[in-house]
Amino acid sequence: MCEVPVGGNPHQRKLKEEKLEEEVDLVDKLLQKSGCEEQHYKVQECMVEFQDWRKCQGVLKEFQSCMLKSQQKNQPRSS
16 A cells, blocks of 8 residues: 655645745846845855854845845836
């Protein structure tokens, strides 16, 4: 007899994995559009290395600054 995995319906799990993949793709697209990919990857590398966001404040601030500049550049100017 075949047992159903504890995680539930395998089809539902597959759909969740596909949705997660789409979300990751969206994040990548947004990072590319912002021009802040490099800073984002530095934040990720720092978090993997130290596993403590407090030790990554420098790279976090660089990423934040880059994202703010990108947002300001893309905001329509009001007259």
